[in-house]
Amino acid sequence: MYARNALRAATALCLVAGGGAFADTITVATVNNGDMIRMQGLTEDFTARTGHEVEWVTLEENVLRQRVTTDITTKGGQFDVMTIGMYETPIWGKNGWLIPLDDLSADYDVDDLLPAMRDGLSHDGTLYAAPFYGESSMIMYRKDLMEKAGLTMPDAPDWDFVAEAARAMTDKAGETYGICLRGKAGWGENMAFLTTLANSFGARWFDEDWKPQFDSPEWKAAIDFYLDLMADAGPPGASGNGFNENLSLFQQGKCGMWIDATVAASFVTNPDDSAVADKVGFALAPDDGKGKRANWLWAWALAIPAGTDNAEAATAFIEWATSKDYIELVAAKEGWANVPPGARTSLYENPNYKDIPFAEMTLDSIKAADPLDPTVDPVPYVGIQFVAIPEFAGIATQTGQEFSAALAGQQTADEALEKAQAITAEEMEAAGY
Amino acid sequence: MARAVTNRRKSVNTILAWIVGLVIFFPILWTILTSFKTEAQAISSPPVFLFFDWTLENYGVVQERSDYMRFLWNSVIIAGGSTLIGVIIAVPAAWSMAFVPSRRTKDILLWMLSTKMLPAVGVLYPIYLMFIRLGLLDTRTGLVIVVMLINLPIIVWMLYTYFREIPVDILEAARMDGASLKEEILHVLTPMAVPGIASTLLLNFILAWNEAFWTLNLTAAKAAPLTAFIASYSSPEGLFFAKLSAASTMAIAPILILGWFSQKQLVRGLTFGAVK
Numbered sequence: 001m002y003a004r005n006a007l008r009a010a011t012a013l014c015l016v017a018g019g020g021a022f023a024d025t026i027t028v029a030t031v032n033n034g035d036m037i038r039m040q041g042l043t044e045d046f047t048a049r050t051g052h053e054v055e056w057v058t059l060e061e062n063v064l065r066q067r068v069t070t071d072i073t074t075k076g077g078q079f080d081v082m083t084i085g086m087y088e089t090p091i092w093g094k095n096g097w098l099i100p101l102d103d104l105s106a107d108y109d110v111d112d113l114l115p116a117m118r119d120g121l122s123h124d125g126t127l128y129a130a131p132f133y134g135e136s137s138m139i140m141y142r143k144d145l146m147e148k149a150g151l152t153m154p155d156a157p158d159w160d161f162v163a164e165a166a167r168a169m170t171d172k173a174g175e176t177y178g179i180c181l182r183g184k185a186g187w188g189e190n191m192a193f194l195t196t197l198a199n200s201f202g203a204r205w206f207d208e209d210w211k212p213q214f215d216s217p218e219w220k221a222a223i224d225f226y227l228d229l230m231a232d233a234g235p236p237g238a239s240g241n242g243f244n245e246n247l248s249l250f251q252q253g254k255c256g257m258w259i260d261a262t263v264a265a266s267f268v269t270n271p272d273d274s275a276v277a278d279k280v281g282f283a284l285a286p287d288d289g290k291g292k293r294a295n296w297l298w299a300w301a302l303a304i305p306a307g308t309d310n311a312e313a314a315t316a317f318i319e320w321a322t323s324k325d326y327i328e329l330v331a332a333k334e335g336w337a338n339v340p341p342g343a344r345t346s347l348y349e350n351p352n353y354k355d356i357p358f359a360e361m362t363l364d365s366i367k368a369a370d371p372l373d374p375t376v377d378p379v380p381y382v383g384i385q386f387v388a389i390p391e392f393a394g395i396a397t398q399t400g401q402e403f404s405a406a407l408a409g410q411q412t413a414d415e416a417l418e419k420a421q422a423i424t425a426e427e428m429e430a431a432g433y
Numbered sequence: 434m435a436r437a438v439t440n441r442r443k444s445v446n447t448i449l450a451w452i453v454g455l456v457i458f459f460p461i462l463w464t465i466l467t468s469f470k471t472e473a474q475a476i477s478s479p480p481v482f483l484f485f486d487w488t489l490e491n492y493g494v495v496q497e498r499s500d501y502m503r504f505l506w507n508s509v510i511i512a513g514g515s516t517l518i519g520v521i522i523a524v525p526a527a528w529s530m531a532f533v534p535s536r537r538t539k540d541i542l543l544w545m546l547s548t549k550m551l552p553a554v555g556v557l558y559p560i561y562l563m564f565i566r567l568g569l570l571d572t573r574t575g576l577v578i579v580v581m582l583i584n585l586p587i588i589v590w591m592l593y594t595y596f597r598e599i600p601v602d603i604l605e606a607a608r609m610d611g612a613s614l615k616e617e618i619l620h621v622l623t624p625m626a627v628p629g630i631a632s633t634l635l636l637n638f639i640l641a642w643n644e645a646f647w648t649l650n651l652t653a654a655k656a657a658p659l660t661a662f663i664a665s666y667s668s669p670e671g672l673f674f675a676k677l678s679a680a681s682t683m684a685i686a687p688i689l690i691l692g693w694f695s696q697k698q699l700v701r702g703l704t705f706g707a708v709k
Contacts, residue, residue: 027654032668040498055654058665063649070650074561076570078653188669244672248476251672263670273473273672 023051024313026080029068031061033300034267035133035340036083038330039321045329046320052313061188068305072097075307080314084129086120086299086371087188087386087393093128099304099311101127101318108319112344117299120371120382129301130322133263134342136365137196137295139283140250140268141257142276145169145176149256155361156293159200159225159286162257166233169256178233180255181226184242185404187396192296192385193259194403195396198222200287200294204375205387205424210433214399214421223403223413230407239408251275259285261298262365265358266337282361284368290376296385297369299343342366391431398423461685467678468492475675491679499662501683508658508687510573511648512641515581516588516634522581523588524630528618530589531596532604542593545586553583553646564651571653579651580641588637595629596622631698635691642688659684 030036036058043054057079059067068082072092084092092098104110110118110127117131139157146153149168154161166178182193195205203218213219230238233256235249243260247267250258251274258264271277285295302321304314320326324346330339336352341362347353348363374384381387386396399420406416467475469487495501530538560579561570569575599622607621623630645660652661663684666677692699 029653032666032673033670034668037498057653057657057661059649059661060664060667061669063664067650070557070561074558074565076561076565078570243670244668248478248672251473252476252478254478261670267671275473 024310025053026310026313027055028081029057029079030083032058050316072305077307080308080310081302081317084303089121089129090123090388091390093123097306098128112346116366121301129303130318131299131301131343133340134299135261135263136297136369137285138262138365139259141281142279143281144279145256153283156284157286159288162286163229170233177235178256180246180249180258183238183407184240185400187393189242191396191400195385196294196296199292199375202290202376204379208380212421212424214417227413239404262362282358292376293368295365295369297371395424395427464678464681468682470675472675491675495679504659504662511576511658512638514577515641516637519581519585519588523592527589527592527596531593549586571655573656579647580644584637591633599625628701635695635699
C-alpha cells in the first residue's frame with residue numbers, strides 16, 4: 001500500500017516537474033527596427049499562449065551578425081532564436097548551422113508565405129528561416145514636385161524618365177534634390193542599391209565561371225549613370241548617406257525621389273514623423289528596357305541555431321511571430337499600417353490591408369524580384385542585391401568603398417571599377433573559385 | 434611689465450583650454466541635447482541647438498522598454514570587480530618591479546604591454562571556446578575576469594611608474610628601523626602611493642565601464658552591461674536617434690558624475706611624477 005502511494009506521489013511529482021519543464025525560457029536575438037520593437041511589446045501574448053518566457057537581446061545589426069556567427073560556429077548555445085537576413089540564411093542552412101523549418105504545424109500554413117520570400121530563405125528546397133517581414137525596393141516620390149515639374153510618374157518607369165524627372169525637380173538653392181540614392185559604403189548599403197541598378201543595366205557580379213564582371217561595359221554604363229545623376233540631382237554629401245540618412249532627408253521634404261526599401265513607405269507616410277506624409281506616391285523601381293527592374297528582395301527572418309536546447313519552444317515562438325494571428329494582433333493594437341509587411345500572401349488579400357496606400361506597390365515590387373534569376377544574363381549564384389556566398393560581404397564592403405569614394409569625387413568611375421575588379425578577382429582566387 | 438605678460442599669457446592659455454575642452458566635450462553635449470528632442474527635431478537640418486521643445490518622452494520610452502537598473506548593476510559589478518581584482522594583483526607585481534628590479538624587468542614590462550597590441554578579435558574564438566567549456570558565457574564572473582585581464586597591463590604600468598617616483602631611501606630607512614616587508618608595504622609605501630593607486634583605480638574603472646568589445650561579445654541576456662544597453666537602440670531601418678541619445682546619456686551619466694567628483698584626484702594622479 002505504501003509502495004503504491006509512494007509510486008502515485010512520485011508519478012504526480014514527475015508530472016508536475018514535467019509540466020514545469022515544458023515552460024522554457026528562450027533567448028531571442030534581434031535588431032532595433034520598428035516591427036521588432038512592436039514584437040517585443042507583444043511578448044506577453046506569446047507567453048499567455050504557450051507558457052514560454054522570452055528574454056530579448058537587441059543589438060546593432062553588424063554586432064548582431066558577428067555575435068550570432070561566433071555563437072553558432074562554436075555551438076555556444078546562447079540564442080534559441082536569431083534574426084537573420086536573406087543573405088545569411090541559405091549559406092548558414094547549407095553549413096548545417098540552422099535547424100530546418102520543415103516541421104511547422106498545419107495551422108501555420110507555410111504555403112501562405114510569399115513564394116519569393118520562401119525561395120530566398122531556403123537552401124535546396126528546405127526552409128531555414130521564417131520571414132518576419134519582407135521588403136523589396138521601389139520609388140517613393142513627391143507627387144507635388146512631380147506635378148510642378150510638369151511630369152507624370154508612370155507605375156513602371158524606366159531610368160531615362162527617372163533621370164529626366166530628377167533633374168527637373170532639383171532646386172539646389174531651395175535645398176530640394178531630385179533624387180536621393182544610397183552612397184554610404186557597405187555591402188548592405190550602397191552595394192545593395194548599385195547591384196540592383198547594375199542588374200537592370202544588364203550587368204552581373206560574376207559570369208557562369210565565377211569571373212568578376214566589373215570590367216564589362218554594362219557596369220561602366222551603370223556607374224557612369226549613377227555618378228552623373230547624383231552630381232546633377234543628388235544631395236550634397238551623398239557618399240555618407242545610407243537608408244537612415246536618406247529617410248531623414250525625404251521626411252524633411254528635401255528629396256524629389258528616393259529609391260529604397262519598401263518598408264520605408266510606412267515611415268514616410270506617417271504624419272507624426274514625416275513633413276510630406278500626404279504628398280508621397282509610389283512606383284516600381286526603374287528598368288532599362290532589358291527585362292530586369294532595379295529592385296531587390298530582402299527579409300528579416302527568424303531562425304533557430306543548431307545546438308539549441310529549446311528547439312521546441314523556439315519553433316513555437318517562430319510560428320507565433322510569423323503567423324497570420326500575429327498580424328491580426330498587431331492590426332488590432334497598432335493599426336493595419338503597422339503590421340509586418342511582405343511575408344504572407346493572405347495579408348495582401350485582406351480587404352483591411354488593401355486600403356493602405358503602399359500595399360499594392362510593395363507586393364508588386366516583391367513579385368518583380370526573383371532571387372533565383374536576378375540578372376539579364378545567366379549567373380551561377382542566388383541573390384539579387386547580393387551574391388549568396390560567404391565571401392560576398394567582405395568583397396562588397398571593399399568595392400563599396402571604391403564606389404563611395406567615386407561618388408565623393410575622390411576618384412573616377414573607371415578607377416573605381418578597375419579597383420573593384422582587382423579586389424574581387426583577388427578575393428575570389430584566394431577563396432578557391 | 435613681466436607680470437602683465439604673464440597675465441596675458443595666462444588668460445590666452447585659459448581661453449585655449451576652454452576651447453579645447455569644449456571641442457572634446459561637444460559630442461557628449463550634443464548627445465545630451467538630442468536626448469531631449471523629438472525624433473523629428475533630432476534629425477532636422479539645419480540642426481537645432483537650444484531652441485526646441487524640450488521633452489522627456491525619450492527617457493520615458495527607454496525606461497519602459499529596457500530594464501536600465503539591471504544593465505547598470507551589471508556595469509557596476511563588471512567595472513568595479515575587474516578594477517579591484519586588477520589592482521590587488523598589480524600592486525605586488527609593480528612593487529617588485531619598481532623596488533627589486535632584475536635584469537629582465539624591462540622585458541617583462543614590455544611583454545605585458547605587448548598583449549595590448551593584439552587586436553581583441555584575434556583571440557575572440559579561443560576565449561569564446563574556453564568560456565563555453567567553463568560555463569562562463571553570459572556571466573558577470575566571466576566578464577570580470579576578462580576585463581580585468583585586458584586592463585591588467587595598464588594597471589601594472591601605471592602603478593610601476595608611480596612607485597618608481599617614490600624614493601627608495603625612505604623604504605630603506607624603514608627597513609633599517611626594522612620594518613618587515615608587510616609593514617613596509619602597508620605603512621610606508623601605501624600611504625605615499627595612495628594618489629597613484631586612486632587614480633589607477635579611477636582610470637581603470639572608466640576603461641572597464643566603457644569596454645565594448647568583450648562585454649558585447651561574451652554576453653546575451655543576463656550579464657549584459659550598459660554597452661549592450663546602448664547597442665540595443667541602434668537601428669538599421671528606422672530613425673531613433675533621440676532615443677539612442679537618451680540611452681547613451683543614461684549609460685554615461687554615472688561615470689560622468691563619478692569623474693566630476695573625483696577630477697581633483699584624477700588630475701593629481703595623472704600628473705603625479707610629471708614634475709621633478
